[in-house]
Structure formats: C-alpha cells, structure tokens
Amino acid sequence: MKKGKRMVKCIKMYFYPAAVFILALCAAIPPAFGAGLPQTAHHSGGDKAAAVLLAEPAAPNGGRSSRVQSAENSAKRSRVAIIIDDLGNGMKGTDEMFALPVKFTVAVMPFLPTSVKDATRAHELGLDVLVHLPMEPRQGKPEWLGPGAVLTRMSDAEVRKSVEAALDNVPFAIGINNHMGSKVTGDERVMGIVLAVCKERGLFFVDSHTNYRSVAGRMAQEIGLPPVENHIFLDDVHTSAHVVKQMRLVQEKALNQNYCVTIGHVGIHGKETAAGIRSGIAVLKDSVEFVGISELVKDQWKWNSRVTLP
Incomplete structure (x- = not known):
C-alpha cells in the first residue's frame, strides 16, 4: 500500500511540471500557416497572392518586401529601343507611329514644315527626341539630304555651325542620329x-x-x-511582312546581348512600317521591354544626359 502511494506521488511530481511545460509550448506556437488569410485569396489571382504571403514574411513599417519585389521581377527583361526616322515633313505613317502602344524614340529632321510640331508632340507623349541630322553619303542624290546637311567639304566652323543650328531648330532633343551620312561617319575630322x-x-x-x-x-x-x-533596319524592304520578320531578328538580338537598337521610317511606306512594328510588338511584348533610347543609354552605359542649351 505504501509502495502504491509512493508511485502516485512520483507520478504527480514529474507529470504536472511536464504537462505545464507542454501547455506553455503549445501557446507559443503560431497558428497554422494560412489560417488568417483573407477569403479573397481563393478568387482569381488569389492562389498567387497566397503563395507570396506564405513564402514571404511581411516587410517592416508596412513596406513591400524586397524579396517579393525580386520574385515578381525574377529576371530583368532584355530591352529594345525603336527609333523612327525622318519625321519633320508630315510624311505618311506619322500618326500611325505616334499611336504605337509602347515607348519609342522620334528622330526629327531639322528645318522642315513639321519639325517643331513633331518634336513637341513626341515630347508631350513622353517620347525621346533626336535630331535626325542630314549628313553626306558616299552615294545618293543631294536632294535626299534635306536642308542643313553636314558635308565633308565644309570647314570646321561650317560643320559646327550646321550642327548647332539643327539642334537649335528641333526642341527637346537629347541626342543626334545621322540621316544617310555614310561619308561623314567615316570622316574623323x-x-x-x-x-x-x-x-x-x-x-x-x-x-x-x-x-x-x-x-x-x-x-x-x-x-x-x-x-x-543601330543594330537592325526594320524596313530595308518596304512591306509590313518584312518588318515583322525583322522584329523577330530584333527579339533574337535583344535576348542574346540584353538589348537591341532598331530603326524604322516614316515616308512613302511609313504606314506599312508602322503596321509591321505594331504586329511585331504583339509578338515580342512578353519577352522584351520597349524603352526610349535615353533609358537604354542610361542603363547600358551609365550615361546621365544633362542637356545644356547655349
């Protein structure tokens, strides 16, 4: 009998502290993951939201976790900068280009009837503007150049005067690209x-x-x-089908080297070029990011443009 009482006493001595410890431990453990998720997580897009919440603790101070941000942007997409040349003369395809659903860059020829209008329109739409500077080619008709052309026979002072005048004529320009110019771009002077x-x-x-x-x-x-x-001309053949084909080459180039600069034109076949670019955008939009040339230059070459007017 005494032996039985001693056994009961020993059980109480060890059992009660153990039970108290287990109860305290259970109280400290948080409820099962997902217990407090809102019901909307089961609706459209909710599975993704729930997965993010399960995988990622809340960020401090109500901010978004950087890890959630990186999960959403797991890989930086390759970039494509489309430049549309030859604006400034009310050419065919101008309105169609301005209606494209992505960022692109407008290259405006100086001293033409719609030069200022086209540059201003582009700027108001948040697009980059370049001066499409006429430069002497190795071959071609002089009248293709347009006014204000830079020629290799000019003196140093004349070249400078032509470049500065063109920049002064096209508002909002952040850079220059050459119109024609195969002879000038090979001339170091x-x-x-x-x-x-x-x-x-x-x-x-x-x-x-x-x-x-x-x-x-x-x-x-x-x-x-x-x-x-520039890496690829889109409309060296003047059909929308060819432009779509060239846009696929743009995609390949961008994915291989992380970016691609490509050029199309307004003009006689401007509407076909615009249609081909629009179709190409639909194909490429999920694999590349379309950016203005300034954004690409800043990202690729760490260039911060500080435009200074005279």
Whole structure:
C-alpha cells in the first residue's frame, strides 16, 4: 500500500511540471500557416497572392518586401529601343507611329514644315527626341539630304555651325542620329566636331550604321560619350511582312546581348512600317521591354544626359 502511494506521488511530481511545460509550448506556437488569410485569396489571382504571403514574411513599417519585389521581377527583361526616322515633313505613317502602344524614340529632321510640331508632340507623349541630322553619303542624290546637311567639304566652323543650328531648330532633343551620312561617319575630322558639340551640350550620338567602317562609336568612347549604334533596319524592304520578320531578328538580338537598337521610317511606306512594328510588338511584348533610347543609354552605359542649351 505504501509502495502504491509512493508511485502516485512520483507520478504527480514529474507529470504536472511536464504537462505545464507542454501547455506553455503549445501557446507559443503560431497558428497554422494560412489560417488568417483573407477569403479573397481563393478568387482569381488569389492562389498567387497566397503563395507570396506564405513564402514571404511581411516587410517592416508596412513596406513591400524586397524579396517579393525580386520574385515578381525574377529576371530583368532584355530591352529594345525603336527609333523612327525622318519625321519633320508630315510624311505618311506619322500618326500611325505616334499611336504605337509602347515607348519609342522620334528622330526629327531639322528645318522642315513639321519639325517643331513633331518634336513637341513626341515630347508631350513622353517620347525621346533626336535630331535626325542630314549628313553626306558616299552615294545618293543631294536632294535626299534635306536642308542643313553636314558635308565633308565644309570647314570646321561650317560643320559646327550646321550642327548647332539643327539642334537649335528641333526642341527637346537629347541626342543626334545621322540621316544617310555614310561619308561623314567615316570622316574623323567632321565626326570629331559633331561629337564635340554633342559633349558640350550634354547629348549623345546614335550611329545609324549606314557605314560599316564608321568611326563614330570609337571616337565617341574616346571623349567619354556612349558608343550607341543601330543594330537592325526594320524596313530595308518596304512591306509590313518584312518588318515583322525583322522584329523577330530584333527579339533574337535583344535576348542574346540584353538589348537591341532598331530603326524604322516614316515616308512613302511609313504606314506599312508602322503596321509591321505594331504586329511585331504583339509578338515580342512578353519577352522584351520597349524603352526610349535615353533609358537604354542610361542603363547600358551609365550615361546621365544633362542637356545644356547655349
């Protein structure tokens, strides 16, 4: 009997403290994950929201967790900068280009009837503006150049005067690209002056790449400017089907090297080019990001443009 009482006493001595410990431990454990999730998590898009909440603790001070941000942007998409050349003369396709559903860049020729209007319209739509500077080609008709052209026979002072006048004529320009110009972009003397004006005004130069022996990129780097160049012409054949084909090449180039600069045109076949670009955008939009040239230059070459007017 005494032995039984001692056994009961021992059980009480060890059992009660253990029970108290287990109860305290249970109180400290949080409720099962998901117990407090709102019911809306079961509706459209809710599974994704619930998964994020389960995988990621709340950020302090009511902010968004950086890990959630990185999960949503798990990989930075390759970038495409479309430049549309030859605006400034009310050419076909102008309105269709302005109606494109993505960011692009407008290259406006100076001293033409709609130069200021087109540059202003682009700026008001949040688009980048370049001066599409006429430059002497190796071949081609002089009348294709338009007014204010830069020629290799000009003196240093004349080249500078032409570049500065063109920049003064096109408002909101953040850079220059060449219209034609296969002869000028191979001429170190003339390109040196063009690039010097760009640097003085906080601009950059986009080599349209009409000359595969262009010195523009190398010389730009030598004076601290970004070596920006066109990779693909979209409308070297004037059909919308060809433009769509070229847009696929743009996608391939962008995915391979993380970015691509491409050029199309308004003009006689401007509507076909615009239609092809629009179709291409629909195909590419889930794999690349369309940006203005300034955004690409800032991201790719860490260039912060500080446009300075005289």
